[in-house]
Amino acid sequence: MTGLILLAVYIGIFAGGYFVLAKLFGGIGSRDYTSLKTVTFGDESAVRPNRAAGILSILTLFLLWGMFTGSSLLPGFLHAPGPFEGQTSFEYTVQAGNERDTATVEVLVHNRETNPDEIVVAPGDGFAKNDSITVAQYRSKLVLFDRNDEIKRADGAKVIEIDGKKVAPGDRVRITGGAVTISDKGTPNFEPDNGLQMEPLYLPAPEEVVSRTFKVLDEGFRGTSLLGHLSWSLFRVIAGFLCGAIVGIPLGYAMGLSNWFRGWFDPIVEFMRPVPPLALIPLVIIWAGIGEVGKIILLFLAALWIMAIAARSGVSGVSISKVHAAYSLGASKWQIMRYVIIPNSLPEIFTGARVAMGVCWGTVVAAELVAAEKGAGMMIMVASKFQNTDIVILGIILIGIIGFGIDMLMRAAERFMVPWKGRS
């Protein structure tokens, strides 16, 4: 239910934002000649990301997050209806033999963090006495109505009406702030209204995550600082990737230059390349344990094949006329290797390195989920076991930011190192 409403609000902002901005700026996107090209499938050159849409998209995510968690960062009128909190009451009518009596149940619904006192109620007259219960939000409570009554259930007392409505086991009666259902054994069960907001256990409000971030920054998590966890993950990625590149690139070169190497390693490389690194985790744990060595071996294996294949295609991709030109300019075999083959393979190697870094980052987080003492993946795994959803979300956001940062850095390095890529 909440999900559907959330989706509806999201689509509403998506479409509404388009119409509002189109009205304000007199149209979204270009109206020039190239705009006609958008009908040509596969030619994306005319489609540019709309900057306003990008900003609105991110703001919408945070807005929805705040709305459905009752964030204190948002003004109250924007909140989705929250869970009921406060006092309510309902009446129940008991029948025992030919006798009937009605009593009131005072209900106090409180926040889960607080622990209020029971409400004291006067017992009232008749054989059914008034009751009181306290129940935490998002929970429910059976009303043991007969515990203070003169005629107990064992004596044949039975709830036959709630707030004057006839009920049988399984029925449900709505009251202010919640609902009363009758259990199979005839006991009323009170459930407070949950509203449309997410329970903090499932999704904490943004400010909770932020304050938790500062707390973890301050105190660390499980004996290691937040920066420590992230640097351990990064260290493993870089160490594994470097090992993979140091072995993979020469291997790829050898495969690109020698028939024997190509024949020997092709079956191994082509078989290992499609094996997801995650599938190797159990074997690596058996062989090398759950320490650093195991993780770096895993990342080494994740990067190795990608780098070998990138270097191989970089070498094979050199145009024969460049090699011929170098020969006829008097270059020796080694000079051709150094000044033609290697520089020519750099764009492919950079593409491979970008892919490998991405795969390594994903693999390290997964490996840490399985077993680690430090690291971003371990942090969110342990936090989830203790239901620290705020740390889980914080961890996911940081993992995402670092993964994105790695890719941006690799792109920048590529632009700097191989500016001729794709321009020959």
Add this chain to the structure above:
Amino acid sequence: MSGLSIKNLSMRFDLPNGGAVQALQDVSIDLKAGELLSILGPSGCGKTTLLNIVAGFLAPTEGEMTLNGHTIKGPDAERGMVFQQGALFEWMSVRENVGFGPSMKGMAKNDKAEIVNHLLDVVGLQDFKEKAVYELSGGMQQRVALARCLANDPDVILMDEPLGALDALTREKMQSLVLKLWKETGKTIILITHSVEEALLLGERLIVMAPRPGRIHTEYRLPFAEAGVGADLREVKKHPEFAPKREEILSMIWDMEEEIMGRSEASA
């Protein structure tokens, strides 16, 4: 003896299906130092194969070649080559591309810089010295390729359709440049082309090759290259012999093409 001598050259390619293609049969050419030879012929007549053999990239099945008296074996800086396109090194600047040959020889920095500067002046690219080659137009890139080849001071320059990818106007300017360089440097040049006009303009001698097997069909000695040095090439084309020669060679090549078509239709 100086000059390039090609004697009874034959080249067979074995096909994977067991057959063989006779790419060249009994080709002999004697070229004096400083001669400008253009080679013309329909597709598949073995022009490029011939050039690759002379460059040393391919070993002929039969025959031998000598340059200035010694036998040609493998590629060497004495035989420079200019390709159609895509043979420049994108990871080097214009200056580094032109200086590639001297660098490979281990020439001293100052000497190299002098050669490079001189050649960039000759081809008119002094202002583009530090640019990356992919920033240049197609015509400029071919100027770099010419300068790079000349920087090595080769005895023979082999050109494999060097102007084939250029637009008509740029092509005409480049034809003038090739003639100018030929006259100024006195290099022996073999130029392969698809264009009959280009072959007439850029050949003291012109060889028309015939396909299947690739062989020399007709050879001409022409006055147009000499007349074209430093002159307007459009004026050269008004020479009374130019148009008749062009028609003669065009119809010769048409006949060859038709023969190929006929043969492949008969075999189909």
